[in-house]
Amino acid sequence: MKRALLVPVLMVLALALFVLSLLVGPADLSLHDSVIGLFAGGSEAASIIMREIRLPRALLGVAIGFSLGISGAVLQGFLRNPLAEPGIIGVSSTAALGAVAIFYSGLAGSSLYALPAGALIGALIAVLILLALAARQGSTLTLILAGVALSSLSGALTSLVLNLSPNPFAAYEIIFWLLGSLKDRSMEHVALALPLMALGWILIAFSARAIDALSLGEEAAASMGIHMGRARLLIVVGVALCVGAATAVVGTIGFIGLVVPHLIRPLTDRLPSSLLLPAGLGGAALLLAADIAARLILAAGELNVGVLTALIGAPFFLWLVTRARREML
Amino acid sequence: MRKPRRKSVSHLSGLMLLAGALLAAPASATPKRVMSLNLCTDQLAMTLAAPGQLVSVSFLAKQPSLSMLHEEALKYPANRGRAEEVFLNDPDLVVTGTYSLHNTTSLLKRLGFAVEEFSFVQTLDTIPDEIRRMGSLLGQEEKAEKIARDFTSEIESIKKKQCGRRPTVIAYDQNGIAPGKGTLADSVLQAAGFDNIAADLGVVGMAPFPIEEVIATRPDVIIIGRPGETPTLGERVPRHPAIAALPDTRIGSFVPQGSWSCASPSVIEAVRALAKLRAEIAPCPGEATQ
Amino acid sequence: MRLIVEALSVELGRRKVLDGIGLDLAPGQVIGLLGPNGAGKSTLMRALAGQVEAHGSMHLGANDLAALAPGLRARLLAYLPQTRTIGWRLTVRDLVTLGRLPWRGFGRRLAEEDRNAIDRAMEMMDIVPLANRIATELSGGEQVRVLTARAVAQTTPLLIADEPASGLDPAHQITMMQALRRIAAEGATVLVSLHDLTLAARWCDQVVMLKGGSLFAAGKPAHIMSDDRLAEVYGVTAHRAKDGKGLILTPVDLVENRQKP
Numbered sequence: 046m047k048r049a050l051l052v053p054v055l056m057v058l059a060l061a062l063f064v065l066s067l068l069v070g071p072a073d074l075s076l077h078d079s080v081i082g083l084f085a086g087g088s089e090a091a092s093i094i095m096r097e098i099r100l101p102r103a104l105l106g107v108a109i110g111f112s113l114g115i116s117g118a119v120l121q122g123f124l125r126n127p128l129a130e131p132g133i134i135g136v137s138s139t140a141a142l143g144a145v146a147i148f149y150s151g152l153a154g155s156s157l158y159a160l161p162a163g164a165l166i167g168a169l170i171a172v173l174i175l176l177a178l179a180a181r182q183g184s185t186l187t188l189i190l191a192g193v194a195l196s197s198l199s200g201a202l203t204s205l206v207l208n209l210s211p212n213p214f215a216a217y218e219i220i221f222w223l224l225g226s227l228k229d230r231s232m233e234h235v236a237l238a239l240p241l242m243a244l245g246w247i248l249i250a251f252s253a254r255a256i257d258a259l260s261l262g263e264e265a266a267a268s269m270g271i272h273m274g275r276a277r278l279l280i281v282v283g284v285a286l287c288v289g290a291a292t293a294v295v296g297t298i299g300f301i302g303l304v305v306p307h308l309i310r311p312l313t314d315r316l317p318s319s320l321l322l323p324a325g326l327g328g329a330a331l332l333l334a335a336d337i338a339a340r341l342i343l344a345a346g347e348l349n350v351g352v353l354t355a356l357i358g359a360p361f362f363l364w365l366v367t368r369a370r371r372e373m374l
Numbered sequence: 375m376r377k378p379r380r381k382s383v384s385h386l387s388g389l390m391l392l393a394g395a396l397l398a399a400p401a402s403a404t405p406k407r408v409m410s411l412n413l414c415t416d417q418l419a420m421t422l423a424a425p426g427q428l429v430s431v432s433f434l435a436k437q438p439s440l441s442m443l444h445e446e447a448l449k450y451p452a453n454r455g456r457a458e459e460v461f462l463n464d465p466d467l468v469v470t471g472t473y474s475l476h477n478t479t480s481l482l483k484r485l486g487f488a489v490e491e492f493s494f495v496q497t498l499d500t501i502p503d504e505i506r507r508m509g510s511l512l513g514q515e516e517k518a519e520k521i522a523r524d525f526t527s528e529i530e531s532i533k534k535k536q537c538g539r540r541p542t543v544i545a546y547d548q549n550g551i552a553p554g555k556g557t558l559a560d561s562v563l564q565a566a567g568f569d570n571i572a573a574d575l576g577v578v579g580m581a582p583f584p585i586e587e588v589i590a591t592r593p594d595v596i597i598i599g600r601p602g603e604t605p606t607l608g609e610r611v612p613r614h615p616a617i618a619a620l621p622d623t624r625i626g627s628f629v630p631q632g633s634w635s636c637a638s639p640s641v642i643e644a645v646r647a648l649a650k651l652r653a654e655i656a657p658c659p660g661e662a663t664q
Numbered sequence: 665m666r667l668i669v670e671a672l673s674v675e676l677g678r679r680k681v682l683d684g685i686g687l688d689l690a691p692g693q694v695i696g697l698l699g700p701n702g703a704g705k706s707t708l709m710r711a712l713a714g715q716v717e718a719h720g721s722m723h724l725g726a727n728d729l730a731a732l733a734p735g736l737r738a739r740l741l742a743y744l745p746q747t748r749t750i751g752w753r754l755t756v757r758d759l760v761t762l763g764r765l766p767w768r769g770f771g772r773r774l775a776e777e778d779r780n781a782i783d784r785a786m787e788m789m790d791i792v793p794l795a796n797r798i799a800t801e802l803s804g805g806e807q808v809r810v811l812t813a814r815a816v817a818q819t820t821p822l823l824i825a826d827e828p829a830s831g832l833d834p835a836h837q838i839t840m841m842q843a844l845r846r847i848a849a850e851g852a853t854v855l856v857s858l859h860d861l862t863l864a865a866r867w868c869d870q871v872v873m874l875k876g877g878s879l880f881a882a883g884k885p886a887h888i889m890s891d892d893r894l895a896e897v898y899g900v901t902a903h904r905a906k907d908g909k910g911l912i913l914t915p916v917d918l919v920e921n922r923q924k925p
Contacts, residue, residue: 071584072586072587073590088620094589097614098585098614099586151605155605157610210604211602212604213437213439214608214609215606217549217606218606218607231616257765260750261751261811261814262745262747264710264713264743264747265744265749267713267734268715268737268738270736270738270765270766310752315752316758317751317752346581346582
């Protein structure tokens, strides 16, 4: 495939899946009713279903897939490590812990704003810890081990917080936080997460020069005029915004930031900056596809989409780690 | 899909109920120290026990959202259904649910405690017998008989006032779970004069019900749970903006808090409240409309 | 531009790695930085490139190197670090193109000027035939030339290269030194650390010798690279010859062995 075609092709793919996502759901709406419902408004059932249930779900699929894809791509570029991914290195689960700790304690009343606030704090702490540990040494092993420790700790603490909640129903929500879902989200969630994620995308885009220069190591990058402190700040805050906001509204969805950059990198010139936009679009397409599948696989009810991404991602991850590091670059 | 399994469950529990009753019969002496480990046996025991007879109830009995008798429950020490707690209390009768604490129950039986299990598959129809069974276990047969008879006759009189105008309803709770056929809530809705949409669409037991179908079927009434003292995400599902956007649907909690979480005499409160709501939105000829 | 360094000191941890270095390097020259392992060659280069904190003053022309913003410094000074990192499977040409980063705005496409600089750098390092190869799959010597081409493509008045000739085959050692001379001939100051005494003696206009973190000697190779100094700095004796182009120096034995009999 010609490189110039990559972005348009991914855009068309993501758009097609977005439309398909709007057409999938338990209510049996004809194509005609769906289109009319989406654009006409009013209080017809078709209109409420399209605009209040399916549209926010599809929008979140696009935005969160994009955020996870671009976060994986920028982390891999920054750490020169193809295994860096928000889920694997524990950023997502720490974000979930942050959201859970603030929301379920009732500290912020029942305000939904508690979720992104807590998730951003959690994600920020995780990224800072990981960069402190891994950016200096740059060793794959350090990064992955630190990620494993962070993930299991935050997973355990998430379960603990939910079990200790005075509300007996809170414990049922452990599954949502560990294996995210886009089910029954509303425009409230879109309004909550989208601005934060968009800000994250912008910050990440501004780090493009830095991650390119970092291909040649920190010293060479610094000598090429990259302000390392500023680059680190852009990436830390950008990834925390993207992953924090995403996790706050749909729980932990893993592996998208791993699988997508890896599949798309060979189709680019392999400069980390060239991967950002395609990885975002690819992430959007993958999450939309997984979310559509999550609704179709079981005749009754639906799967948590985090289960599906893990089913795709975990074998992929194992395959990656068994290959020599040099080959994967 | 779920249908056959649920059915077998209810057969099984029917057998167990029978077995329990047969076993209980020879236990002649009235127990002096009774301990309840289950929210639903709590309700029955608190209603029927003589002063001092009940020594402990489950911690859930003190939750206003689940237990109609939560104030009454404050009088009793709470337990979390652990075998050690039972051992320390040394009761001469333990009452509990069939499924909730399966391991604890078998352990207690092995330790030689008298354990009576109550099925958790319950409807309005099973309540009078549950009341009588608890009454006979506690040696309170007369009191139980009166409560059971009053209960049955009030349900009868509520049903008599209906004329076939049955508004549609769905009880939509945490995480979009709705009660379908075979549930206590379904029998309450039916008795109060409603058509339960979830049951009509084939839901059996408590099962997730898609919001999209709630919207598509446009029920006249949506009964949603009250928020807990701390928030959960699940309780936001019935408060989804799509549901609020339904123009002609009444949305609210309607039933008194904790009244229909268990098959106990207090379920009558839920039936009364819903019957009143039915009369209000679909009055029969001759029924006063306020 | 003239590079003037005064009283430059660097401490790493509590250890003084460089102590009171003073240099005055005229433009248009290749300056060889000599000294045994641990003498402070790399530290001096890193200090000039702004990679370690240093005391003292460093001026390139009128510019105070220590006070420059990274973006501006990168247009005055290109640096080839000793650690050769190639993070991704980039093609050789894409890698060399990274050298133009300091001259390109955010998201800007390559200008004619950028392309010319890249072509010239690749031609100088004799890597034009490798242009479409994957850099990580090249031999070590080829990678050094590619990475040096990246620094050359930065087209700065000061080029600092840490051991650009090590790991190269004999022909490419000469190509490398020729290329550095061409860059100097166009007016740049080129500072290279070298371990090969003959390369230093024949191709450098000046040599600077470091010993134990201090400046030991500086000047024309023929004056500086005397038997006594080589013995004191490196602890070796060298076989010495001379042809029309300059000195030929080959280390043959350790000093302590000569003094024994």
